[in-house]
Amino acid sequence: MNGGELFERIEKVECFTEDDAVAIIMQVAKGLKYLHDNGVVHRDIKPENLVFGNNSLTPIKLCDFGLSKVLDMGSTDTPCGTVGYLAPEIAKEMSHTFSVDMWALGCVLYSMLCGFPAFYDQSVPILTEKVKKGLYDFPSPWWDAVSDSGNAHTHGILVAYPLLRLQPRTW
Amino acid sequence: MKIMSKTNLKPRQVGPPWYFVGCATDLVLFFLSSQKENILREAAIHKRLNSPYVVQFIDFFETSKNFYLVMELYVFFFFVCLRAIVSYFLFLSCKG
Numbered sequence: 001m002n003g004g005e006l007f008e009r010i011e012k013v014e015c016f017t018e019d020d021a022v023a024i025i026m027q028v029a030k031g032l033k034y035l036h037d038n039g040v041v042h043r044d045i046k047p048e049n050l051v052f053g054n055n056s057l058t059p060i061k062l063c064d065f066g067l068s069k070v071l072d073m074g075s076t077d078t079p080c081g082t083v084g085y086l087a088p089e090i091a092k093e094m095s096h097t098f099s100v101d102m103w104a105l106g107c108v109l110y111s112m113l114c115g116f117p118a119f120y121d122q123s124v125p126i127l128t129e130k131v132k133k134g135l136y137d138f139p140s141p142w143w144d145a146v147s148d149s150g151n152a153h154t155h156g157i158l159v160a161y162p163l164l165r166l167q168p169r170t171w
Numbered sequence: 172m173k174i175m176s177k178t179n180l181k182p183r184q185v186g187p188p189w190y191f192v193g194c195a196t197d198l199v200l201f202f203l204s205s206q207k208e209n210i211l212r213e214a215a216i217h218k219r220l221n222s223p224y225v226v227q228f229i230d231f232f233e234t235s236k237n238f239y240l241v242m243e244l245y246v247f248f249f250f251v252c253l254r255a256i257v258s259y260f261l262f263l264s265c266k267g
Contacts (some may be wrong), residue, residue, distance in 0.1 A: 028224070030224050031222060031224030031225055033222075034224060034225065035220070035225070037250050038219070038220065040216055040220070051226065059223060059224070060224075061223075061224055061226045062224060062225050062226065063216045063225075063226040063242070065213045066209065066210075066213045068213070068216050069212075069216075071218060075224075076174055154177040170227055
C-alpha cells in the first residue's frame with residue numbers, strides 16, 4: 001500500500017494524538033467487525049499488519065491473513081500470534097475466540113498513545129509470563145498527557161477476561 | 172504482491188506444539204502444520220473478504236518455485252514486472 005504500515009508511523013511520530021489514534025482504531029474496529037461477522041478471526045493484529053492507503057490517516061486496512069482462521073465452532077485451540085500482542089487466553093493455551101483480536105487492538109492502541117508496547121521483554125519466556133498475567137500499567141510521564149477517556153478505552157479493551165473485553169460492535 | 176517461496180516449505184512435523192520463528196518481541200508462534208496448507212488457507216480466507224477496511228484480494232497463483240498472492244495497489248507493480256519479464260523473453264527469442 002502507498003501509505004506504509006502503522007508500525008512505521010509509530011516509529012516516526014512516537015505517539016499519536018488521541019483524536020488520530022481514535023480515528024485509526026475506529027477503522028480497524030470496523031474491519032474486525034466485518035471479519036468477525038463473516039466468521040473469520042485474524043489472530044495477528046499488530047501495527048505491521050495495518051497498512052495505510054495513502055499518506056493521510058485514512059483509509060487504514062487489515063492485511064496478512066496468514067494466521068487467520070474461519071471459526072465454524074465459535075472457538076479454536078490452536079495457539080498462534082505475535083507474543084507482544086498475544087491475548088492471555090492464547091498464552092495460557094486455552095481455547096479462544098474472536099475477542100483475541102480485540103486484545104491485540106488494545107495493544108496497538110496502547111502503543112499508539114505512548115509510543116512503546118504494553119508488554120515487552122527481551123526474554124520470550126518472561127514476556128509470555130507477563131502476557132499470561134495480563135498486567136500492564138500507564139507509566140508516567142508518557143501517559144500523563146493521555147486523558148481519562150483514553151485510559152478508560154485502553155483499559156476497556158485490555159481486559160484479561162475475554163467476555164468482559166470490549167467488542168468491535170461497541171465502537 | 173506477497174511472494175512465498177516453495178523451496179522453504181517445511182512438511183508437517185511432529186514435536187512440541189510451539190514453534191518459535193524470528194527474534195525478540197517479533198516472535199511469531201506457529202502451531203506446526205503444513206506450510207503449504209497455511210498458504211492455501213490464507214489465500215482462501217482472503218479471497219472471500221470484500222471490505223473497504225481489508226486489503227483487497229486480486230489473485231492467487233503458483234509457479235514451480237513460488238506462490239503469488241496479488242493484492243490491491245500491488246496490481247500495477249505486478250503488471251510492470253510481468254511486462255518486463257515478457258519483454259526479456261521476447262528479447263531472448265529475437266536474439267536466438
